[in-house]
Each structure stands twice: as C-alpha cells, then as structure tokens.
Amino acid sequence: MILEVIKYGNPVLRKKGVKIEKITPEIKTLIADMFETMYAAKGIGLAAQQVSQALQLTVLDIRGITDRPSTLELNGKETDPEKIMPLVLINPEVKPFGDTVSAPEGCLSFPEIYNDITRPEKLEVRALTEKGETLEFKCGGLLSRAIQHENDHLNGVLFIDRMPRADKEELKDELDELQQKTKAASKK
Secondary structure, three states, X not given: OOOOXXXXXXXXXXXXXXXXXXXXXXXXXXXXXXXXXXXXXXXXXXXXXXXXXXXXXXXXXXOOOOOOOEEEEEOOEEEOHXXXXXXXXEEEEEEEEEEEEEEXXXXXXXXXXXXXXXXXXXXXXXXXXXXXXXXXXXXXXXXXXXXXXXXXXXXXXXXXXXXXXXXXXXXXXXXXXXXXXXXXXXXX
C-alpha cells in the first residue's frame, strides 16, 4: 500500500525513532509499504519518520543509478552494491569515515528542493535486516550518502540542517511556503 510521504512542517520528521525490539508482521507490512511508497515517489531511500512512524527503520534501493556510483565492502571483500538491494536497515548504527565530499541531495519530504550537502565519503554500517539477521558492511559513494541521509531522519535531523547557512537563507521562501502548506493540510 502506498503511504503518504510526510512533508516538511510535520513534527514527526523531528522525532528520534524508537528502537525496534521485535520484527512483527506489522513491521514487515510497514517495510513492504515503505518500499512501495519509495518506488512510487521515485526515491532511493525512505525513513519511517517520512511515513509518520517514529521508528529506527529505513529502506533503500540504489539500483539503476549510474551517474553516482557506490562502493560496497561485505565480509572484507569489495562487491557489487546491487547485491544487497533492496536494502532494509533496522536499528542502524553508522560510523562515517574518510574525507568529506559535497554532492547534491534531495528529499521526498522536501519536493523540488535540492542542495549540495557535505558528508563523510565512507561509512561503516551495522543493522538488522527484515529477517532479524545482523548485517555489517562498509560503503562509499551514493550508498553511503543515502544511508547517512536516511539515518539523519531516524534521529530527527533533516538535510536542511546540514546546508550552509547562506544556502538555507536562499531557500527560505520555498521552505516557509512548504511548511505553511503542510500545517494547513494537517488542519483539514
């Protein structure tokens, strides 16, 4: 089922997600719905907060993105990142490392708003899969950036929080308008 993607201005986007203690049938349904929602919106990542659930859960799928390559190291060996797609991360723990790089980002909760965001290039990840198995890997490129973006959502941090102040000021009118529309829609 396609869920509503919450837009900027909805307070749930600022909530830190609760750790998932047990992978229930409801969680599995939520995961399936999140993938369906993400694909319908043409996104590559979606956090539970973006569908009104303050949980430590995100889904990602970078398959088909060729202009922004990704790297993956699984069990100490370089491998094709598409091998672990689509990807479910439950209760993720992430450790960024490496040089920082600036690259464009967008967000399904901020339609048509994009900006260059500076983030560490690489990431160590440890999380549970939808089967309750521990998954550990290192990644770089777009996959690292997407996981960092979604992990921020799980902690109530938005990509606009990582923008340079001058860039955020330039987008102020658009952000204010989006926030007002979101608040007006929630009152209906």
